[in-house]
Amino acid sequence: MRTAAAGIGTSLDEATTCTELTRAAVRLAGGGAAVLRRVGDTFSGYDSVTGDADLLPDARWATAVALDAGTPAADHWADPWLSRPLGDRTRPALCTPLTSGSDQYGVLVCAREGTAFARAEAEQLALLAEHAASHIRHAREYEELNRTAGDLQRALLAEPGRPHPNLDVAIRYLPAGGRVLVGGDWCETVRLHFGRTLLVVGDVMGHGLEAAVDMNAYRSSLRYIAASELPPHRVLRQLDDIAAAEADRRPATCLLVRVDPGRGQVTLASAGHLPPALITRGGRTALLRVPVGPPLGTGFGGYESATHQFEPDEALVLFTDGLVEHRDEDIDRSLHRLADLHFTPAVGVDSLLESILNRLDARHAEDDVAVLAARPHPRPGGSGPEAVQAQAEG
Incomplete structure (x- = not known):
């Protein structure tokens, strides 16, 4: 677990952090993983897809789950497991919020064939998501500082x-x-x-x-x-x-x-x-x-x-x-x-x-x-x- 977390947040780039998170999630739980990034009240489509993308639930479903849940604690998202029916089978799908403090930066969506996610897996994925969210917060703060400094510099140089x-x-x-x-x-x-x-x-x-x-x-x-x-x-x-x-x-x-x-x-x-x-x-x-x-x-x-x-x-x-x-x-x-x-x-x-x-x-x-x-x-x-x-x- 420590090794997986250490590989997340190696840069101050949000997209890179999301990709590192989904890779760690697939290594941990298998199947496929992606991130729905949140800016304000809007969620993006799937970003940073890793593993088997066909296993992932429809992005609109995952977005609806995220919007319905608001900004809850991780335990609410992990129990009960969130899943969707596929024909005569059910593919387990887990949505875990990317939260740091009171701020939510998106949702980690994981899915795989057959076996439902165990509570221990869900807790580990929640820890990875929390770790990634902290780095995403720093990345967005860094980007905002860049933007402010860049605006100032461009004004001066102009x-x-x-x-x-x-x-x-x-x-x-x-x-x-x-x-x-x-x-x-x-x-x-x-x-x-x-x-x-x-x-x-x-x-x-x-x-x-x-x-x-x-x-x-x-x-x-x-x-x-x-x-x-x-x-x-x-x-x-x-x-x-x-x-x-x-x-x-x-x-x-x-x-x-x-x-x-x-x-x-x-x-x-x-x-x-x-x-x-x-x-x-x-x-x-x-x-x-x-x-x-x-x-x-x-x-x-x-x-x-x-x-x-x-x-x-x-x-x-x-x-x-x-x-x-x-x-x-x-x-x-x-x-x-x-x-x-x-x-x-x-x-x-x-x-x-x-x-x-x-x-x-x-x-x-x-x-x-x-x-x-x-x-x-x-x-x-x-x-x-x-x-x-x-x-x-x-």
Whole structure:
């Protein structure tokens, strides 16, 4: 019995749990078994059928039994045995509720030829059903949390950034394993004065609703601070101060890249984040050097900026570690895999991102992936007086 119960609830997937339950029931009692899943006051047809499906009573009969019984204790369902006549024979059929506390999640229906179900068998099946119901409850709670976090993440990611027209930007977000549950990975663009745009990629530690909420807090603070036109390292310093003052705020890594197409420059600062990749005019990939400070929320500060040349026919790629990391692999080797990629010169940013995601197999990544690509195309006349721009940089 313990072995049978141990095989139920191996995942947080309701359908998998139901299948594990019916398999255990058939191993225990023989014949055939299925589940009528309940959502609200509605029962599904037979799901997770195992064994001989022809032995099962009509699903409408089993549904009627379930509705008539309401939400009783298991003993009421087990005695007397529920059966139906088939010609000149009777096939024993047992309906056992999937209940956890006061909630019912469906009915386990078992049937076989000939011998009626003994009380000991019915009690064992009831225990298996109760065990499965507990896992189904957790699965539904997990699904609801996923849905809430997913709705929040989609709403946040749907907010359009506002890069200047002199910068083409594309963004992709891929949850690990294609799951609904999301975490704290994000990309952002903030429009600055004089044709400059601040590109941002960040990763809040952890997953789920809490990480998504903290991610939103970091984004809100970032937009407010960036509006003051501070250089990237000073933006990180203020973000770190704000986050460190909130005891419940999760730490986050973050990379800021201020793009200035008029000057052909990018200025970078990192809070514990991986460096960006530069796709050169010849289609080769290089990782830009950037001083790395501690993650945001630690209160340690110590951020610095670095400036690199950035030409119109080059592209920048900012990403979270899920794009490159593999479990039990050194991060330098992971980054080398990205740096080995070659591309068609001057390929569009959307095509560039799709190529990177496909060639690094990012849709099967072990962690969430957020990635941003940007390519400048400055308009004639530059982006503004350099003296005023230098004053704004502080």
